[in-house]
Amino acid sequence: xxxxxxxxxxxxxxxxxxxxxxxxxxxxxxxxxxxxxxxxxxxxxxxxxxxxxxxxxxxxxxxxxxxxxxxxxxxxxxxxxxxxxxxxxxxxxxxxxxxxxxxxxxxxxxxxxxxxxxxxxxxxxxxxxxxxxxxxxxxxxxxxxxxxxxxxxxxxxxxxxxxxxxxxxxxxxxxxxxxxxxxxxxxxxxxxxxxxxxxxxxxxxxxxxxxxxxxxxxxxxxxxxxxxxxxxxxxxxxxxxxxxxxxxxxxxxxxxxxxxxxxxxxxxxxxxxxxxxxxxxxxxxxxxxxxxxxxxxxxxxxxxxxxxxxxxxxxxxxxxxxxxxxxxxxxxxxxxxxxxxxxxxxxxxxxxxxxxxxxxxxxxxxxxxxxxxxxxxx
Amino acid sequence: xxxxxxxxxxxxxxxxxxxxxxxxxxxxxxxxxxxxxxxxxxxxxxxxxxxxxxxxxxxxxxxxxxxxxxxxxxxxxxxxxxxxxxxxxxxxxxxxxxxxxxxxxxxxxxxxxxxxxxxxxxxxxxxxxxxxxxxxxxxxxxxxxxxxxxxxxxxxxxxxxxxxxxxxxxxxxxxxxxxxxxxxxxxxxxxxxxxxxxxxxxxxxxxxxxxxxxxxxxxxxxxxxxxxxxxxxxxxxxxxxxxxxxxxxxxxxxxxxxxxxxxxxxxxxxxxxxxxxxxxxxxxxxxxxxxxxxxxxxxxxxxxxxxxxxxxxxxxxxxxxxxxxxxxxxxxxxxxxxxxxxxxxxxxxxxxxxxxxxxxxxxxxxxxxxxxxxxxxx
Numbered sequence: 001x002x003x004x005x006x007x008x009x010x011x012x013x014x015x016x017x018x019x020x021x022x023x024x025x026x027x028x029x030x031x032x033x034x035x036x037x038x039x040x041x042x043x044x045x046x047x048x049x050x051x052x053x054x055x056x057x058x059x060x061x062x063x064x065x066x067x068x069x070x071x072x073x074x075x076x077x078x079x080x081x082x083x084x085x086x087x088x089x090x091x092x093x094x095x096x097x098x099x100x101x102x103x104x105x106x107x108x109x110x111x112x113x114x115x116x117x118x119x120x121x122x123x124x125x126x127x128x129x130x131x132x133x134x135x136x137x138x139x140x141x142x143x144x145x146x147x148x149x150x151x152x153x154x155x156x157x158x159x160x161x162x163x164x165x166x167x168x169x170x171x172x173x174x175x176x177x178x179x180x181x182x183x184x185x186x187x188x189x190x191x192x193x194x195x196x197x198x199x200x201x202x203x204x205x206x207x208x209x210x211x212x213x214x215x216x217x218x219x220x221x222x223x224x225x226x227x228x229x230x231x232x233x234x235x236x237x238x239x240x241x242x243x244x245x246x247x248x249x250x251x252x253x254x255x256x257x258x259x260x261x262x263x264x265x266x267x268x269x270x271x272x273x274x275x276x277x278x279x280x281x282x283x284x285x286x287x288x289x290x291x292x293x294x295x296x297x298x299x300x301x302x303x304x305x306x307x308x309x310x311x312x313x314x315x316x317x318x319x320x321x322x323x324x325x326x327x328x329x330x331x332x333x334x335x336x337x338x339x340x341x342x343x344x345x346x347x348x349x350x351x352x353x354x355x356x357x358x359x360x361x362x363x364x365x366x367x368x369x370x371x372x373x374x375x376x377x378x
Numbered sequence: 379x380x381x382x383x384x385x386x387x388x389x390x391x392x393x394x395x396x397x398x399x400x401x402x403x404x405x406x407x408x409x410x411x412x413x414x415x416x417x418x419x420x421x422x423x424x425x426x427x428x429x430x431x432x433x434x435x436x437x438x439x440x441x442x443x444x445x446x447x448x449x450x451x452x453x454x455x456x457x458x459x460x461x462x463x464x465x466x467x468x469x470x471x472x473x474x475x476x477x478x479x480x481x482x483x484x485x486x487x488x489x490x491x492x493x494x495x496x497x498x499x500x501x502x503x504x505x506x507x508x509x510x511x512x513x514x515x516x517x518x519x520x521x522x523x524x525x526x527x528x529x530x531x532x533x534x535x536x537x538x539x540x541x542x543x544x545x546x547x548x549x550x551x552x553x554x555x556x557x558x559x560x561x562x563x564x565x566x567x568x569x570x571x572x573x574x575x576x577x578x579x580x581x582x583x584x585x586x587x588x589x590x591x592x593x594x595x596x597x598x599x600x601x602x603x604x605x606x607x608x609x610x611x612x613x614x615x616x617x618x619x620x621x622x623x624x625x626x627x628x629x630x631x632x633x634x635x636x637x638x639x640x641x642x643x644x645x646x647x648x649x650x651x652x653x654x655x656x657x658x659x660x661x662x663x664x665x666x667x668x669x670x671x672x673x674x675x676x677x678x679x680x681x682x683x684x685x686x687x688x689x690x691x692x693x694x695x696x697x698x699x700x701x702x703x704x705x706x707x708x709x710x711x712x713x714x715x716x717x718x719x720x721x722x723x724x725x726x727x728x729x730x731x732x733x734x735x736x737x738x739x740x741x742x743x744x745x746x747x748x749x750x751x752x753x754x755x756x
Contacts, residue, residue: 005606049601051587051620052696053499054689074685077599091685093498093700118506120471121431128496129522144507193578196585200571205603206585207574209429221455223427225583228383242429307452307469311432318430322471 003166005246006044007159009083015042015152016067022148023063023115030110031061031117031145032103034125037315038117038149042067044082046247048206049075055092056126058103062110070103100130104138112140117149121319154312154320155334161358163248164314164336165367167204168356171243172369174198175254179378184233184258188214188226191237199243209242209251209317217264218349233259236375240354242317251313251338252368253354256376265351268343269375272353275299275341276370279310279323280357283337283364289327292339296323300341310340313356335359336367381544383624384422385537387461393420393530394445400526401441401493408488409439409523410481412503415693416495416527420445422460424625426584427453433470434504436481440488448481478508482516490518495527499697532690532698533712539736541626542692542714543745545582546734549621550747552576553632557756562611562636566592566604569615577621587620587629587695595642596727611637614753618732620695627695629716630746631732634754643729646721647753650731653677653719654748657688657701658735661715661742667705670717674701678719688718691734713737714745 019042023031033039036050039059050057058070069084072092079087088106090099107114116124124131135142156164174195181194191214196207212226213219214237222240231237240253255269275296282295296302296309304325312320313336321329321337331337340354356368397420401409411417414428417437428435436448447462450470457465466484468477485492494502502509513520534542552573559572569592574585590604591597592615600618609615618631633647653674660673674680674687682703690698691714699707699715709715718732734746 046603047601048587048589048603051694053501053694054696054700074599074601078602081602091683093686093702095498095700095704098498116506120473120476120505122505123431123501123503124506125501127498127500128494128502189583193581193583197575197578200575203571205567205571206588208586209426210584211426221452223425223452224456224459225424225426305469308471316429316431318432322432322473324471326473 003162003246011157011159012042012044012083014157016061018152019061019148020063022146022151023061026115026146026148027113028115028146029063029112030107031115031148032107033059033061033117033149035123040247041149041153041315043069043079043084045079047075047078056099056130058099060106060110068106070099070106072099098130100133100137104134107138107140113143114140115143115145115148118144119147119150121150150320153314155332156314156336156358157334160248160314161334161336161367163246164250164356167243167245167248167250168252168368170199170203170245171241171250171252173202175239178239178254178256182231182237182256182258182378185230187228187230188212189228191231192226195239195241199241203245204243205245207241207243210239212237212239214238215349217262218268218345218351220348222352231258234262236261236265236351238352247315249313249315249317250356250368251317251354252356253352254371255351255353256378258378260377261375264345266375268345268351269353270373271300271343272341272351273371273373276339276353276355279339279341280364280366283331283357283359285331285333285359285361287331289321289323289329289331290325293323293325296339296341300343302342306342309342310338312336313338331359333359333361381540381624389535389537390420390422390461392535394439396530397439397526398441400524400529401439404493404524404526405491406493406524407441407490408485409493409526410485411437411439411495411527413501418625419527419531419693421447421457421462423457425453425456434477434508436477438484438488446484448477448484450477476508478511478515482512485516485518492518492520493523493526494520496522497525497528499528528698531692533710534692534714534736535712538626538692539714539745541624542628542734545621545623545626545628546630546746548577548581548623549619549628549630551580553617556617556632556634560609560615560634560636560756563608565606565608566590567606569609570604573617573619577619581623582621583623585619585621588617590615590617592616593727595640596646596723596729598726600730609636612640614639614643614729616730625693627691627693628734628746629691629695629732630734631730632749633729633731634756636756638755639753642723644753646723646729647731648751649678649721650719650729651749651751654717654731654733657717657719658742658744661709661735661737663709663711663737663739665709667699667701667707667709668703671701671703674717674719678721680720684720687720688716690714691716709737711737711739
């Protein structure tokens with residue numbers, strides 16, 4: 001890709017300043033971060049090694065000053081190439097004290113109360129027994145993070161948006177080539193493998209997520225793994241990918257039909273594109289997530305049981321707001337979201353379409369190459 | 379692949395019976411499971427949708443009777459295709475009550491104390507604030523799971539071992555083809571992309587993990603992402619993969635040299651193979667993890683600072699014991715582990731070799747196609 005890898009130090013300093021501003025408002029002495037996106041957001045520490053659950057990783061954000069990394073020594077060389085200068089390591093995994101004493105000390109230096117991400121979409125990536133020990137050993141007050149980290153991450157910088165757009169371009173080129181890999185008699189499992197290959201060929205670093213489905217007039221759900229059942233003439237094939245470029249996701253899908261499309265599938269696809277367009281037009285600063293949901297649901301003929309029709313996107317496949325009837329989050333410039341309307345096509349069958357957009361000062365702008373209304377035939 | 383997908387119900391019944399036997403010994407009323415491998419181990423629920431952090435998923439194992447799934451409705455169709463019959467759903471994400479009430483009710487029916495995985499390698503995959511609410515709302519006592527889930531998972535069934543062996547065969551075929559993708563002038567980032575393609579072509583369902591490194595006489599670390607720096611003559615290239623087949627991982631590596639190898643790299647590779655062989659010979663029932671570590675460390679010339687030289691393997695890239703000086707876990711038939719010796723080749727440079735084996739009644743057996751002592755030239 002033509003974009004440089006990683007970000008300037010100024011980007012991380014800005015993220016830190018925004019977090020510390022909110023910490024001051026909330027009266028927090030420190031934030032304790034334990035998950036991959038949280039640690040990476042403030043450091044730039046990018047590795048697939050998080051796939052291994054064996055070692056915990058910690059980042060302490062003090063109320064003033066720079067972050068302190070408390071990490072397994074196996075990560076020292078890589079963390080040292082980030083902008084962080086205070087890097088403390090231990091030989092993990094240590095069955096007797098897996099970083100708890102070292103972390104307690106770093107937190108005591110920062111002082112409490114210690115905010116820990118505790119609300120929607122978050123978890124604490126360390127053993128619960130070690131968290132109890134940490135609380136006892138540090139003697140500090142632990143509380144929730146007042147959604148500070150999620151709030152910072154929700155507004156993307158220009159550099160972040162450029163990365164998501166580049167990831168979208170990768171997937172767009174791969175979707176253009178679906179005709180090379182999908183044909184009657186080819187199993188869905190084989191299509192999944194080949195589509196991951198196309199994404200890599202088009203420049204994805206890796207493909208953490210691929211879902212999809214196939215069937216006449218749509219598919220039963222969008223989270224099942226592929227089976228060895230072969231595609232047949234008339235099947236609607238949907239592929240939905242989260243491909244990653246430099247640590248940022250795209251998340252959109254395409255429907256195609258094998259051979260020739262029936263009237264139901266063609267009409268459903270046209271309706272999905274119309275609903276997506278309605279979402280794109282509705283999405284602008286000051287509008288609520290539920291308003292965008294409603295604009296799409298109206299066209300798609302969906303009710304609340306249809307669930308959410310889009311979500312935030314960035315360092316994770318899904319993050320932040322939901323386009324649902326219940327989510328009243330107000331859209332702001334810099335938010336990157338997916339528009340993901342669903343249409344029921346037959347009993348137990350649906351079709352789903354998805355695009356990625358960014359909220360701008362004046363409205364919104366597509367990051368994925370928008371699909372036309374005609375259901376593509378391969 | 380020739381193996382059928384998934385397992386017979388008898389496999390899950392056996393896993394449940396083993397867990398419930400241990401729960402009875404520990405006096406637990408229920409186990410609460412929240413992570414992908416924990417839920418899948420007892421249900422067979424296999425989806426890449428866990429990549430999305432937006433929804434929590436819960437499984438309740440009662441002291442008697444079958445497990446209860448408390449999950450987002452988007453997963454109902456897929457969970458219904460497993461052996462579970464008690465599946466309770468809610469429309470997630472629900473910002474007001476994201477499954478907590480439903481889960482509290484299911485746990486109250488089972489009764490406490492509720493064991494939650496709380497020790498090494500585990501975490502609680504739900505927001506901490508929701509966990510506090512769950513404890514208050516259920517009125518039950520929550521405690522740790524006495525390592526019951528880890529203990530069950532550590533001993534693999536014949537069907538599980540067959541899957542890991544099949545994943546190893548996929549990676550073995552891909553490693554045989556490294557000569558197709560590695561050459562002077564090709565960037566390491568491009569080699570990483572192409573190697574993922576080879577793994578998919580050879581039958582991997584997906585490639586959750588790929589690491590590696592390249593340089594003269596080895597590499598600085600084994601967790602950094604690939605850069606755009608091109609390979610040059612004489613570089614030692616290492617690729618280390620966790621490829622997945624039907625939900626089970628392989629985890630082994632290969633070193634090759636670009637062009638021709640220097641004496642240091644050739645000697646280091648021969649030593650690594652010798653250390654691996656020593657590990658294979660030492661690994662048998664009744665021997666401790668630290669004993670296997672010591673057998674390898676002696677040959678590799680490593681001390682405790684070198685860290686662990688292998689680990690358990692299965693539904694996760696790394697799981698269970700560590701081959702380290704500190705881990706006194708006793709090996710049992712059915713344990714699948716990696717042997718991963720490391721040799722320092724120059725200041726700041728290492729070489730690592732890795733193979734996968736299973737502990738048998740009489741000793742151990744290789745699951746990956748063992749490498750010869752000669753450093754392969756591509």
